[in-house]
Amino acid sequence: MRRVNKDERTRVALTLNGRAVSGDAESRMLLADFLRHVLGATGVHVGCEHGVCGCCTVLIDGTAVRGCLTLAVQAEGRTVTTVESLASPDGKLNALQLAFQQHHALQCGFCTPGILMSFTDYLASNPHPTEDEIREVLSGHLCRCTGYAGIVAAVLAASGGAAKPEGRSRT
Numbered sequence: 001m002r003r004v005n006k007d008e009r010t011r012v013a014l015t016l017n018g019r020a021v022s023g024d025a026e027s028r029m030l031l032a033d034f035l036r037h038v039l040g041a042t043g044v045h046v047g048c049e050h051g052v053c054g055c056c057t058v059l060i061d062g063t064a065v066r067g068c069l070t071l072a073v074q075a076e077g078r079t080v081t082t083v084e085s086l087a088s089p090d091g092k093l094n095a096l097q098l099a100f101q102q103h104h105a106l107q108c109g110f111c112t113p114g115i116l117m118s119f120t121d122y123l124a125s126n127p128h129p130t131e132d133e134i135r136e137v138l139s140g141h142l143c144r145c146t147g148y149a150g151i152v153a154a155v156l157a158a159s160g161g162a163a164k165p166e167g168r169s170r171t
Protein backbone atom coordinates (compact mmCIF):
# COMPACT_ATOMS: atom_id res chain seq x y z
CA MET A 1 0.00 0.00 0.00
CA ARG A 2 1.26 3.48 -0.89
CA ARG A 3 2.22 5.56 2.15
CA VAL A 4 0.56 8.95 2.22
CA ASN A 5 2.99 11.76 2.82
CA LYS A 6 1.00 14.43 4.62
CA ASP A 7 3.36 17.12 3.32
CA GLU A 8 2.85 16.04 -0.28
CA ARG A 9 1.23 18.74 -2.37
CA THR A 10 -1.71 18.24 -4.69
CA ARG A 11 -2.81 20.54 -7.45
CA VAL A 12 -6.30 21.82 -6.61
CA ALA A 13 -8.29 23.46 -9.42
CA LEU A 14 -11.56 25.25 -8.75
CA THR A 15 -13.68 28.20 -9.75
CA LEU A 16 -13.14 31.06 -7.32
CA ASN A 17 -15.52 34.01 -7.59
CA GLY A 18 -16.18 33.23 -11.23
CA ARG A 19 -12.56 32.65 -12.27
CA ALA A 20 -10.84 29.33 -12.94
CA VAL A 21 -7.86 29.14 -10.57
CA SER A 22 -5.55 26.49 -9.18
CA GLY A 23 -2.89 26.12 -6.55
CA ASP A 24 -0.90 23.52 -4.64
CA ALA A 25 -2.16 22.32 -1.29
CA GLU A 26 -0.85 19.82 1.24
CA SER A 27 -3.39 17.10 1.90
CA ARG A 28 -3.99 18.46 5.41
CA MET A 29 -4.31 22.12 4.37
CA LEU A 30 -7.56 23.82 5.37
CA LEU A 31 -9.67 25.47 2.69
CA ALA A 32 -9.57 28.79 4.56
CA ASP A 33 -5.75 28.77 4.57
CA PHE A 34 -5.64 27.71 0.91
CA LEU A 35 -7.97 30.55 -0.09
CA ARG A 36 -6.02 33.12 1.90
CA HIS A 37 -2.41 32.10 1.50
CA VAL A 38 -2.33 30.31 -1.85
CA LEU A 39 -5.11 32.02 -3.82
CA GLY A 40 -4.95 35.44 -2.15
CA ALA A 41 -8.59 35.65 -1.04
CA THR A 42 -7.72 37.41 2.21
CA GLY A 43 -11.33 38.44 2.82
CA VAL A 44 -11.69 34.93 4.24
CA HIS A 45 -10.90 35.31 7.93
CA VAL A 46 -9.72 32.67 10.36
CA GLY A 47 -10.60 32.87 14.05
CA CYS A 48 -11.23 29.81 16.19
CA GLU A 49 -10.18 27.22 13.60
CA HIS A 50 -12.63 24.68 15.00
CA GLY A 51 -15.99 25.59 13.53
CA VAL A 52 -17.36 27.83 16.26
CA CYS A 53 -16.91 31.50 15.30
CA GLY A 54 -18.07 31.35 11.67
CA CYS A 55 -15.71 34.01 10.36
CA CYS A 56 -14.19 31.60 7.81
CA THR A 57 -17.56 30.91 6.14
CA VAL A 58 -17.49 30.69 2.33
CA LEU A 59 -19.83 29.14 -0.20
CA ILE A 60 -19.11 25.89 -2.01
CA ASP A 61 -21.49 25.42 -4.91
CA GLY A 62 -23.72 28.03 -3.28
CA THR A 63 -23.86 26.43 0.18
CA ALA A 64 -22.25 28.05 3.21
CA VAL A 65 -19.46 25.97 4.74
CA ARG A 66 -16.79 26.52 7.36
CA GLY A 67 -13.47 27.05 5.63
CA CYS A 68 -11.72 25.77 8.74
CA LEU A 69 -13.60 22.46 8.72
CA THR A 70 -13.09 21.81 5.01
CA LEU A 71 -9.89 20.62 3.41
CA ALA A 72 -8.53 22.47 0.40
CA VAL A 73 -8.52 19.25 -1.63
CA GLN A 74 -12.28 18.92 -1.08
CA ALA A 75 -12.73 22.05 -3.22
CA GLU A 76 -11.29 20.36 -6.30
CA GLY A 77 -13.62 21.01 -9.23
CA ARG A 78 -16.07 23.00 -7.12
CA THR A 79 -17.29 26.57 -7.27
CA VAL A 80 -16.12 28.59 -4.28
CA THR A 81 -17.49 32.03 -3.48
CA THR A 82 -15.94 34.41 -0.98
CA VAL A 83 -16.76 37.89 0.27
CA GLU A 84 -14.60 39.33 -2.53
CA SER A 85 -17.38 38.41 -4.97
CA LEU A 86 -20.09 40.55 -3.38
CA ALA A 87 -19.18 44.04 -4.56
CA SER A 88 -19.26 44.76 -8.28
CA PRO A 89 -15.93 45.06 -10.14
CA ASP A 90 -16.08 48.86 -9.84
CA GLY A 91 -16.30 48.55 -6.07
CA LYS A 92 -20.04 49.19 -5.60
CA LEU A 93 -21.29 47.32 -2.55
CA ASN A 94 -24.24 44.99 -2.98
CA ALA A 95 -27.54 45.51 -1.15
CA LEU A 96 -26.56 43.39 1.85
CA GLN A 97 -23.19 45.12 2.24
CA LEU A 98 -24.83 48.55 1.95
CA ALA A 99 -27.34 47.59 4.62
CA PHE A 100 -24.48 46.55 6.93
CA GLN A 101 -22.87 49.92 6.32
CA GLN A 102 -26.09 51.86 6.89
CA HIS A 103 -27.11 49.98 10.05
CA HIS A 104 -23.67 50.00 11.68
CA ALA A 105 -23.58 46.22 11.56
CA LEU A 106 -19.83 46.06 11.94
CA GLN A 107 -17.06 47.62 13.92
CA CYS A 108 -13.70 45.88 13.49
CA GLY A 109 -15.18 43.83 10.63
CA PHE A 110 -13.38 40.61 11.48
CA CYS A 111 -16.57 38.54 11.67
CA THR A 112 -18.26 40.35 8.79
CA PRO A 113 -17.13 38.34 5.72
CA GLY A 114 -18.39 35.11 7.24
CA ILE A 115 -21.70 36.63 8.29
CA LEU A 116 -22.21 38.15 4.84
CA MET A 117 -21.57 34.79 3.19
CA SER A 118 -23.93 32.92 5.52
CA PHE A 119 -26.71 35.37 4.73
CA THR A 120 -25.88 35.34 1.02
CA ASP A 121 -26.64 31.63 1.10
CA TYR A 122 -29.64 31.94 3.41
CA LEU A 123 -31.35 34.82 1.62
CA ALA A 124 -31.06 32.96 -1.69
CA SER A 125 -33.53 30.38 -0.39
CA ASN A 126 -35.47 32.56 2.08
CA PRO A 127 -35.40 36.14 0.73
CA HIS A 128 -37.79 37.54 3.37
CA PRO A 129 -36.77 36.01 6.71
CA THR A 130 -38.31 36.90 10.05
CA GLU A 131 -36.20 38.45 12.78
CA ASP A 132 -36.16 35.11 14.61
CA GLU A 133 -34.95 33.32 11.48
CA ILE A 134 -32.17 35.88 11.10
CA ARG A 135 -31.15 35.37 14.71
CA GLU A 136 -31.13 31.60 14.16
CA VAL A 137 -28.65 31.99 11.28
CA LEU A 138 -26.64 34.50 13.28
CA SER A 139 -26.34 32.01 16.14
CA GLY A 140 -23.67 30.31 14.03
CA HIS A 141 -21.43 33.37 14.23
CA LEU A 142 -19.56 35.17 16.96
CA CYS A 143 -19.04 38.92 16.89
CA ARG A 144 -17.08 40.55 19.67
CA CYS A 145 -17.98 44.13 18.74
CA THR A 146 -21.49 44.94 17.59
CA GLY A 147 -23.87 43.23 20.01
CA TYR A 148 -25.72 41.74 16.98
CA ALA A 149 -28.68 44.20 16.92
CA GLY A 150 -27.19 46.15 14.02
CA ILE A 151 -26.57 42.96 12.07
CA VAL A 152 -30.19 41.84 12.52
CA ALA A 153 -31.41 45.31 11.46
CA ALA A 154 -29.17 45.22 8.38
CA VAL A 155 -30.38 41.82 7.21
CA LEU A 156 -33.98 42.84 7.82
CA ALA A 157 -33.46 46.02 5.82
CA ALA A 158 -31.75 44.19 2.96
CA SER A 159 -34.60 41.70 2.81
CA GLY A 160 -37.38 44.26 3.06
CA GLY A 161 -38.41 43.33 6.60
CA ALA A 162 -38.89 45.40 9.73
CA ALA A 163 -37.46 44.96 13.19
CA LYS A 164 -39.66 44.04 16.13
CA PRO A 165 -41.11 47.01 18.00
CA GLU A 166 -38.80 48.91 20.34
CA GLY A 167 -38.26 47.02 23.57
CA ARG A 168 -38.51 43.54 22.07
CA SER A 169 -35.19 43.73 20.30
CA ARG A 170 -32.50 41.59 21.89
CA THR A 171 -28.77 42.09 21.58
Ligand code: FES
Pocket residue numbers: 045046047048049050051052053054055056057066067068069
Ligand atom coordinates in the same frame (compact mmCIF):
# COMPACT_ATOMS: atom_id res chain seq x y z
S1 FES B 1 -12.32 29.97 12.03
FE1 FES B 1 -13.77 28.62 11.15
S2 FES B 1 -15.47 28.70 12.49
FE2 FES B 1 -13.96 29.91 13.49
Ligand code: FES
Pocket residue numbers: 105106107108109110111112142143144145146
Ligand atom coordinates in the same frame (compact mmCIF):
# COMPACT_ATOMS: atom_id res chain seq x y z
S1 FES C 1 -17.39 43.55 14.04
FE1 FES C 1 -15.68 43.02 15.27
S2 FES C 1 -15.94 40.89 15.66
FE2 FES C 1 -17.74 41.48 14.62
